[in-house]
Amino acid sequence: MKYAIEVEDLTVAYKEKPVLWDVDLNVPEGVLMSIVGPNGAGKTTLIKAMLGLVNTAAGRVSIYGKPYSKQRSLVGYVPQRGSVDWDFPTSVGDVVMMGRYGALGWLKRPGKREVELSLRALEKVGMAKYADRQISQLSGGQQQRVFLARALVQDAKIYLMDEPFQGVDATTERAIVTLLQELRAAGKTVVVVHHDLQTVPEYFDWTALLNVRLIASGPVDTVFTEENLRLTYGGRVSFIKHNGHNTDSDQEKRAEAGGI
Amino acid sequence: MSGEQIEIQIIASLVAVTCAIPGVFLVLRRMAMMSDAISHAILLGIVLAFFAIHDISSPLLIIGAALSGVLTVSIVELLNKTKLVKEDAAIGLVFPVLFSIGVILIARYAWSIHLDVHAVLLGELAFAPFDRLTVGGFDLGPKSLYVMGTILLINLIFILLFYKELKISTFDAGLAAALGFSPGLIHYGLMGLVSVTAVGAFDAVGSILVVALMVTPPAAAYLLTDKLSYMIILSAVIGVVSAISGFWLAILLDANIAGSMATMAGLVFLIVFLFAPDRGIVAIARRRSRQRWEFAGKMLAIHLLNHEGTPDEKRESQVEHLEENLCWKEGFANKVIKYAESKGILIHDRGMLRLTGYGREYAMKSVTDEST
Numbered sequence: 001m002k003y004a005i006e007v008e009d010l011t012v013a014y015k016e017k018p019v020l021w022d023v024d025l026n027v028p029e030g031v032l033m034s035i036v037g038p039n040g041a042g043k044t045t046l047i048k049a050m051l052g053l054v055n056t057a058a059g060r061v062s063i064y065g066k067p068y069s070k071q072r073s074l075v076g077y078v079p080q081r082g083s084v085d086w087d088f089p090t091s092v093g094d095v096v097m098m099g100r101y102g103a104l105g106w107l108k109r110p111g112k113r114e115v116e117l118s119l120r121a122l123e124k125v126g127m128a129k130y131a132d133r134q135i136s137q138l139s140g141g142q143q144q145r146v147f148l149a150r151a152l153v154q155d156a157k158i159y160l161m162d163e164p165f166q167g168v169d170a171t172t173e174r175a176i177v178t179l180l181q182e183l184r185a186a187g188k189t190v191v192v193v194h195h196d197l198q199t200v201p202e203y204f205d206w207t208a209l210l211n212v213r214l215i216a217s218g219p220v221d222t223v224f225t226e227e228n229l230r231l232t233y234g235g236r237v238s239f240i241k242h243n244g245h246n247t248d249s250d251q252e253k254r255a256e257a258g259g260i
Numbered sequence: 261m262s263g264e265q266i267e268i269q270i271i272a273s274l275v276a277v278t279c280a281i282p283g284v285f286l287v288l289r290r291m292a293m294m295s296d297a298i299s300h301a302i303l304l305g306i307v308l309a310f311f312a313i314h315d316i317s318s319p320l321l322i323i324g325a326a327l328s329g330v331l332t333v334s335i336v337e338l339l340n341k342t343k344l345v346k347e348d349a350a351i352g353l354v355f356p357v358l359f360s361i362g363v364i365l366i367a368r369y370a371w372s373i374h375l376d377v378h379a380v381l382l383g384e385l386a387f388a389p390f391d392r393l394t395v396g397g398f399d400l401g402p403k404s405l406y407v408m409g410t411i412l413l414i415n416l417i418f419i420l421l422f423y424k425e426l427k428i429s430t431f432d433a434g435l436a437a438a439l440g441f442s443p444g445l446i447h448y449g450l451m452g453l454v455s456v457t458a459v460g461a462f463d464a465v466g467s468i469l470v471v472a473l474m475v476t477p478p479a480a481a482y483l484l485t486d487k488l489s490y491m492i493i494l495s496a497v498i499g500v501v502s503a504i505s506g507f508w509l510a511i512l513l514d515a516n517i518a519g520s521m522a523t524m525a526g527l528v529f530l531i532v533f534l535f536a537p538d539r540g541i542v543a544i545a546r547r548r549s550r551q552r553w554e555f556a557g558k559m560l561a562i563h564l565l566n567h568e569g570t571p572d573e574k575r576e577s578q579v580e581h582l583e584e585n586l587c588w589k590e591g592f593a594n595k596v597i598k599y600a601e602s603k604g605i606l607i608h609d610r611g612m613l614r615l616t617g618y619g620r621e622y623a624m625k626s627v628t629d630e631s632t
Contacts, residue, residue, distance in 0.1 A: 051438045069440070077438045084432045088288065089488050098428050102439035107421060134486040150435075 003064075004029040004158050004189035005050060010059035012045050019045045022059070023214045027191060031206035032184040033217075034194040038233055041211045043193045044080070047160050050191075051077055063158065072102055076156035078147050080163055086135050092146055093118050093131035099153035121153040122146075126175060141172035148179060158189045165196065177203050200224055264389040267402050269507050271388050272521060274408040275461045276473050276499030281415045282454045283474035284492050287482060288430050293348065294333065295474040297355035298451070299458040299467040301332040303362035306459070311369070322459045329455025330448060332358060385517040388464055404464045411460040418453055419492070422446065427488060465518045472522035473499050480532040483539045502528050556596045559586070561605050561623035564615045577613045 005027040012020040020042040027033055035043045048054045050061050052068045063071040076099070096118040097110050104110060122128045125145040130138070138146065144164055151159055165173050180203070183190050194200065200207055201220050208217035209224075209232040216223045216231075286292050302325035309324025332354055339350040393400045400406075419426070429436040429443040436443045454474070461470045481494035505528075506521025513520065534541050563586065567576040575581055582593040597613065600606050605619035615623065 048434075053434060053437055072438070072440050075438070077435060079432065079434045083434060085288075088431050089482065089486050089491050090427070090431065091486070094427075095431070098432065098435065101424055101428055101436075101441070104424070106425065106441070109424060136486075 002029045003027060005191070006062045006065075007046075007050070008060050008062075010046075010049060010061065011057045012042070012049055012054055013057045018057075018212060020049065021213045023210075025208055025214055025217055027189060028206070029189055030184065030187055032180055032190045032192075032204050033206035033208060034192050034200050034204040035208045035210055036194050036197060036200060036232070037210035037215075041232075043210055044162055046210065047077075047162055047191070047193060050160060051075065073154075074157045076151035076154040076159045078151045078159065078161040078164055081140065081143050081147060081166065086138070086143060088135065090135060091131065092122070092127065092133045092135055092138070095135055095146055096121055096131075096149045096153055099150040102154065117153050117155075118149070121149040124152055125149045125179065141168040144168050144172060144176070148176065156188070159183060159191070161190070161192045163193050163195060165194065197229070265507075265511075267389045267405065268385055268517065269504050271402060271404050271408060271464055272385060272503035272507060272517070273500045274405070274412055275465055275469075276477070276503040277496040278408055278412040278415055278457050279461055279470060279473035280477050280495035280499045281419055281492060282450060282457055284478040284481070284488075284495050285426055285430055285450055286454065286474060287478040288488075292475045292479075293351050294336075294451070295454060295458070296467075296471045297332050297336065297351045298329040298455050299462060299470040299474075301355045301358040301362075302326070302329050302455060302459050302462060303467075304328050304358045304365070305331075307362045307365045311365075322456060325459040325462075326452060326455040328358065329458060330451055333448070333451045385465055404460075407460050408464065411457055415453060415457060418449070422449070426450065465521070469518040469522050472525045473502070476522075476525040476529050477502065480529045483532050483536040498528055498532075499525070553596070553599050556592075557600045557603060557605060558623070558626045560596055560600055560613075561615060561619050562627060564606065564613055565620060565623040565627075568615065568620075574612075579608070579611050579613060582613075 003026045005025070007023055007025040010020055010023040010025075011018060023046065025046075035046060037043050045054060049056055050063075050068065052061075061068060063074055068075065093115070097114050099121070100110060100114045100117060104114070119128060119131060122131055125148050127142065127145050127149060130142065130146075135143070135146070144167075148161075148164065151161070164176055168176070180190050180192065184205075192204070194204070201224060204220055206218070207220050207224050209215040209228050211232045211234075216228045283295065286295055305325035305328025306321050308328070309318075309321045312324070313320055315321075335354045336347065336350045339345045339353065340347045345353065388404045389402045391403045393403045393406055425436070425441050425446050428439070429441060429446045433443040436446075457474075458467070458470050461473070465473075477495040477498035478491065480498050481491045484494055485491050502525035503521050506524035507517055509515070509524055510517040510520035532540065535543075537543060560582075564577055567573045570576075576585060579593070579597065582588065582597075583590060586593070588596075597606070597608055600619070601608055604616055605622055607614045607616060
């Protein structure tokens with residue numbers, strides 16, 4: 001099997017407190033993978049480590065066999081929506097265009113081609129008519145779509161997304177899921193930090209369960225078991241895998257509370 | 261206007277534009293107070309560089325000062341990283357120490373030269389035209405004109421070359437790093453720029469006006485535009501307006517020029533803060549009051565709609581019962597009725613209220629709008 005991302009013996013610590021303990025994780029090419037785990041499990045840190053954004057205490061990450069710094073153009077990144085200041089004086093089109101900055105490199109300025117590509121990416125997320133809108137006027141769901149468009153415009157092979165479903169309405173969630181599945185159908189590898197256990201089997205075909213250590217990773221069918229969830233969420237989870245689409249938020253909350 | 265007056269205004273305008281450029285990014289990065297820290301801490305750099313080369317007019321002094329500015333930023337960040345001191349407190353800790361070491365050094369060893377503390381804080385723009393650049397007997401104009409012109413050029417070149425990099429690392433440092441633009445490098449580049457600007461401006465206008473010109477015009481421009489490039493241009497324009505009007509205020513009051521300019525910058529900000537078309541206090545108050553009436557009108561329309569055709573319709577649509585039913589303050593109901601009538605939502609007929617066709621539609625639409 002060809003791996004898009006290989007994480008070997010990765011340990012990340014803040015001071016002496018480990019956030020990720022010796023994580024080994026292989027992400028095969030072309031999967032749509034979720035990373036789940038309780039708060040403080042190191043999900044965001046894992047994504048940031050893949051992107052070289054945090055210092056690692058040990059271990060390495062390879063993107064198609066090479067370090068990330070040599071493969072930047074292959075990876076699109078969608079940070080958490082709350083990580084930026086949405087009152088920044090700029091327009092939707094401009095934010096999306098930032099996705100092209102990497103391909104442009106230092107000093108080169110964006111031109112007509114970049115404007116065209118940004119518009120096309122906005123069309124894909126249904127936001128084309130918002131291109132000139134000031135970003136502070138967007139709703140949470142629209143902000144998330146803009147961030148997705150910004151990653152799409154990178155035209156990457158791997159997409160790393162940090163909680164793209166957070167705080168979006170049901171319509172946007174559906175639109176994002178459709179988009180993710182289209183990306184997979186186009187042969188892209190998509191890794192998503194995800195919070196809602198109920199939707200894991202429906203949305204994803206691959207998953208990793210994380211709680212500082214990697215509990216398990218693999219196809220959702222074989223890995224997303226009650227046993228593994230109990231190991232991940234600290235034994236207090238009473239989540240039943242095959243309960244269809246009935247969202248039992250109580251169980252989910254208990255699952256959250258079970259974490260650290 | 262005398263030749264000196266024109267020269268002073270040109271120098272002040274140059275300082276204003278030069279400060280506005282890095283100032284915009286300081287404000288957007290929530291680092292406005294860093295300008296305060298840097299503009300004071302550079303004094304130590306100037307003094308130490310002077311001890312090393314014994315020439316008060318050497319351009320090397322600017323480099324020494326710029327280095328001490330960058331040093332200030334690093335110490336603040338180091339302190340902040342220990343998590344024992346918050347960033348704003350770290351700024352407040354570091355620059356007074358560096359500044360006062362500079363002050364003591366001047367008082368102890370350099371009292372005979374033209375470095376005095378009063379001039380450091382407020383500068384003396386009025387003397388700027390007397391320090392002239394002459395080449396081969398030709399008078400080429402005040403020296404500070406050339407110093408500021410050069411620094412403005414440096415700032416312009418930096419911003420034109422690295423506009424995209426500054427923008428992305430200010431908006432989303434994480435993505436900037438992931439794409440291979442080193443936000444740390446850009447951060448220190450910007451801090452170097454702030455330092456060099458502060459040094460140049462400091463000689464002409466003193467450290468207080470440096471802060472005023474770096475922070476106030478961008479803060480005002482931020483309220484006036486949604487576009488980064490316009491924000492930079494507007495900041496420059498506001499800075500120049502403050503500088504020139506401040507100069508004339510100083511003449512009028514026979515006061516310190518730099519102080520008057522800082523005052524005018526504050527005044528311009530106040531005007532923008534109150535009257536900015538979209539984000540000013542007045543615009544916000546107007547919008548709130550309009551929304552309040554709209555909302556009350558909606559409430560009334562929905563109330564009438566809910567009781568249309570019900571047995572208690574008669575009672576519920578009586579004007580005299582309205583205040584009681586909706587728990588509205590006395591007199592408020594009459595105003596709302598007048599508003600709703602003027603908008604064609606209802607008809608007031610001998611103490612009874614009736615929705616118009618439009619009013620019915622409006623009420624129904626309001627209900628569905630609120631629930632989505």
